[in-house]
Each structure stands twice: as C-alpha cells, then as structure tokens.
Amino acid sequence: MSGKIPVLEIFGPTIQGEGMVAGQKTMFVRTGGCDYRCAWCDSAFTWDGSQKATPMTADEIMAQLEQVGGDRFSHVTISGGNPALHAGIAELVERFREKGIESAVETQGSFWQDWLLEVDDVTISPKPPSSAMKTDWARLDTFMTRLSDRQAGNHNLKIVIFDEEDLAYAKHVHGRYPDVPFYLQVGNDDLDNQNPARLRDHLLEKYEWLVDRVMEDPAFNRVRVLPQIHALLWGNKQGV
Numbered sequence: 001m002s003g004k005i006p007v008l009e010i011f012g013p014t015i016q017g018e019g020m021v022a023g024q025k026t027m028f029v030r031t032g033g034c035d036y037r038c039a040w041c042d043s044a045f046t047w048d049g050s051q052k053a054t055p056m057t058a059d060e061i062m063a064q065l066e067q068v069g070g071d072r073f074s075h076v077t078i079s080g081g082n083p084a085l086h087a088g089i090a091e092l093v094e095r096f097r098e099k100g101i102e103s104a105v106e107t108q109g110s111f112w113q114d115w116l117l118e119v120d121d122v123t124i125s126p127k128p129p130s131s132a133m134k135t136d137w138a139r140l141d142t143f144m145t146r147l148s149d150r151q152a153g154n155h156n157l158k159i160v161i162f163d164e165e166d167l168a169y170a171k172h173v174h175g176r177y178p179d180v181p182f183y184l185q186v187g188n189d190d191l192d193n194q195n196p197a198r199l200r201d202h203l204l205e206k207y208e209w210l211v212d213r214v215m216e217d218p219a220f221n222r223v224r225v226l227p228q229i230h231a232l233l234w235g236n237k238q239g240v
C-alpha cells in the first residue's frame with residue numbers, strides 16, 4: 001500500500017491531443033499538486049487552490065475510469081500537475097497492467113518514481129525560459145538515464161515553444177539527449193479566450209510560425225512539430 005492519490009479529474013475517452021501518441025483514444029487521470037509554477041500553465045487549477053483534489057485509492061480510480069469510460073477505452077494517460085509527486089500511482093499502473101490497459105504519463109522530469117519504469121509511454125516536458133522555471137540539469141540527466149536504461153516502453157521529450165529563447169533552450173535539450181524522440185509544441189498564450197474558433201485561428205498562426213522556424217534550422221532536422229489538437233477542437237475547455 002503506497003497511499004492515496006490526489007485526483008482532480010477523470011475524463012474521456014478523448015484523443016491524446018499532444019506529442020508522441022497524438023490522436024490516440026485515451027482516458028485521462030489528472031492529479032493535483034505541482035512542484036513547478038509555469039507562467040503559462042494551462043492546468044493551473046491543479047496547483048493554484050482554485051479546485052480541490054480528491055484523495056483516491058488505485059481501485060477507486062480504476063472504478064471511476066470504468067464508470068466514466070465504460071468499455072470504450074484501453075489506454076489511460078496520467079497527467080497533472082506533476083503525477084511523479086505521487087508514490088501511490090505505482091498501484092494504479094499495476095492495475096492497468098493486470099487489465100491489459102496501455103498507460104502514458106506526462107511529467108516535467110523534476111521528480112523520479114520507480115513506477116515510471118512500468119509505464120508504456122513517458123513524455124518528459126522540461127520547461128523553457130518563458131515558463132519562468134529553472135531546469136535542474138543534474139536531476140533531468142538522472143531521470144533521462146533511468147528511462148533510457150529500461151527494457152520496454154517508449155519515452156519522448158516535448159518542449160512547449162513561445163519565443164526564440166524557448167527555441168534556443170529546445171535546441172540545447174535536443175542536443176543533450178539526441179537519441180530521444182523530440183517534439184516541439186505550440187504554446188497557448190491565450191488561456192482566457194472562450195471563443196474556440198478565434199483561439200483556433202490564433203494557435204494555427206503560431207503553429208505556422210513554429211513550423212517555419214523549424215524548417216529553416218538544420219539543428220531541428222529530426223524534430224516533430226505539433227499543435228495541441230484538443231485546443232484546436234475545443235479551445236480552453238477543461239476535461240476534454
């Protein structure tokens with residue numbers, strides 16, 4: 001027994017809107033609490049006190065996933081906040097394995113948990129200067145080494161880009177871990193926009209800028225560039 005997990009929301013099925021498995025049908029479990037405070041966090045409700053997490057056991061989370069998703073899923077993504085703050089997720093990942101459910105995790109790479117070794121797809125999203133967060137490179141190196149050493153499973157890096165400084169940071173990260181599949185993601189700088197059509201236009205313009213920048217730079221020849229598909233479809237709505 002490794003304790004309860006603070007849960008903010010369980011939703012889906014929806015599509016994974018970002019990164020390595022974009023388009024994958026998945027359920028989401030979003031945990032509360034984060035050791036970071038990114039200036040542009042699109043899930044600040046997980047740590048700013050505006051919403052309250054419910055402490056749940058792995059079995060309770062599994063039951064709610066089945067209640068909400070029925071038999072319409074075989075993949076679960078755990079995000080947050082930073083899910084790697086919670087040791088109790090070990091048990092949840094074990095349940096997924098028992099049930100033949102594929103798992104994915106979104107984290108920034110600042111905290112390690114051994115249960116990450118049991119997750120099928122681990123996305124690490126170190127934070128660029130625009131976030132106002134500072135990367136602890138020694139910690140990130142250790143995190144990346146542990147993932148690289150595992151026998152099964154995939155991992156990838158995903159950097160959110162808002163400006164030129166962020167691109168320079170991304171270049172550094174890509175150079176530091178050259179063998180890890182590398183994604184650049186459009187930063188959403190309009191988190192209060194409640195008009196999905198207008199937000200879509202805005203984000204697509206930013207996507208075009210990011211694609212252009214990547215195309216002209218030989219350091220980014222092996223990089224994949226993506227928008228947040230869920231933001232294009234549903235705007236800033238929570239729980240999609």
Ligand SMILES: C[S@@+](CC[C@H](N)C(=O)[O-])C[C@H]1O[C@@H](n2cnc3c(N)ncnc32)[C@H](O)[C@@H]1O
Pocket residue numbers: 034040041042043079080081082083106107108124125158160185186187188189228
């Ligand atoms: C909300 S975070 C939760 C997981 C973990 N704390 C992390 O940051 O990786 C999930 C993903 O959303 C990205 N993200 C957060 N705010 C964003 C924004 N305004 N625009 C684009 N992506 C954003 C993060 O970089 C991360 O890849």
Ligand SMILES: Nc1nc2[nH]cc(C(=O)O)c2c(=O)[nH]1
Pocket residue numbers: 014015016017018028043079080106230240
């Ligand atoms: N559809 C959808 N895809 C996502 N990919 C990463 C998300 C996240 O907040 O971690 C997310 C999310 O909140 N919704």
Ligand code: SF4
Pocket residue numbers: 034035036037038040041042043044046080081082108
């Ligand atoms: S690390 Fe993730 S959840 Fe935490 S503040 Fe940054 S984007 Fe938000």
Ligand SMILES: [Mg+2]
Pocket residue numbers: 042043
């Ligand atoms: Mg999100």
